[in-house]
Amino acid sequence: MAGRLAILACGGALPVMLARAHPEALHFTLRGVPSELAASAQEFPLERIGALFAAMKEAGVSRMVFAGSLVRPTLDPSAFDAEMARLAPGLIAAIGQGDDALLRFVIGMFEEQGFAVLGAHDLLPGLTVEEGLRVGPEPSETDLKDAARAAHILGEISPLDIGQGCAVAGGQCLGIETVQGTDALLRYVAQTPAALRRGQRGVYVKAPKRGQDLRIDMPTVGPSTMDGVADAGLAGLVLAAGHVVILDRGAALARAEERGIFLISQALA
Known part of the structure; x- marks a missing residue:
């Protein structure tokens, strides 16, 4: 026993x-x-x-x-x-x-x-987001390219042990999560002038660092993250399937719908 x-x-x-x-x-x-x-x-x-x-x-x-x-x-x-x-x-x-x-x-x-x-x-079974979760409007092709760019950036900086989130608009990196956390990053992104976004709203990607031990400090999002993404003027967020915790799941998904942003989960390289 x-x-x-x-x-x-x-x-x-x-x-x-x-x-x-x-x-x-x-x-x-x-x-x-x-x-x-x-x-x-x-x-x-x-x-x-x-x-x-x-x-x-x-x-x-x-x-x-x-x-x-x-x-x-x-x-x-x-x-x-x-x-x-x-x-x-x-x-x-x-x-x-x-x-x-x-x-x-x-x-x-x-x-x-x-x-x-x-x-x-x-x-806690079901704590992490499953692959294929889709909420809100459909992301555009540019949104998906921005998500891929953000995921690539996170992969490249993984050895530096910096953070678990990145925002990209029109291929331009708007910000990387550091020790201050997700909310601080999204507030920073909210201050980015439209001219620097190359005509795009942008996407936030959340994923663990490569090789990260997921028994502690697993990437986490919740209802306040949805508000932060929307307030930052971003079109939506992409989560690494199976590797990101979503707290208060029902409220978080409902908030994404209410704020008009997309949330999708997929395998990230």
């Missing part, structure tokens, strides 16, 4: 969805990282990671899932327990290599302790 499931909860709606689907799961949070599950969770400072490992083992946890948006907490080296002191050099080195390297290191920390790390999509 499988051991208990733990949700390491960060911000956003995903931890709540997991908790509802798996009421037997235990909840843990990191001090300084906001989470809607905070009231039902055991909280540990990251500096005392050894205490978190011990609490999970004592509770019989064998499986765990990272959920939500992680805000990097400030570390106080004077508060490190023995386990964090051991891990700190590798952790600091990973931080300097980018988000993907950092998240891989964090997954490895828990796997080293014997915990099986699952992805949210492993625990």
Whole structure:
């Protein structure tokens, strides 16, 4: 019989969805990282990671899932327990290599302790968008070319570990998602003069980085993303099928329809 499931909860709606689907799961949070599950969770400072490992083992946890948006907490080296002191050099080195390297290191920390790390999509069937989903107006041939261009750009910058989204209009890159996130990118794109869009509205593409470990930080969209795309004057968005989470799915698809933008999912090279 499988051991208990733990949700390491960060911000956003995903931890709540997991908790509802798996009421037997235990909840843990990191001090300084906001989470809607905070009231039902055991909280540990990251500096005392050894205490978190011990609490999970004592509770019989064998499986765990990272959920939500992680805000990097400030570390106080004077508060490190023995386990964090051991891990700190590798952790600091990973931080300097980018988000993907950092998240891989964090997954490895828990796997080293014997915990099986699952992805949210492993625990919530239907969480990711399936191939062939189509909502809203039909994209034009130019829209599809812009989507292909955006997907190509994302593929080319994957080794740089920058972001998971790109907007293109008339073949011109309007913006690439960076550490500020999707909403910030779309607000930036909204400020782009029509003259720079080469007569086209443009398309936003969301996809993981090549080789990204999808058990943590999987690309995510929701109703607010639809508003952001529409407010940016873009014609629609294209999602990497099977590799992008869509939160509050019914509301998100309805919002795309209401705002007159298309949403399609397809395999992206």
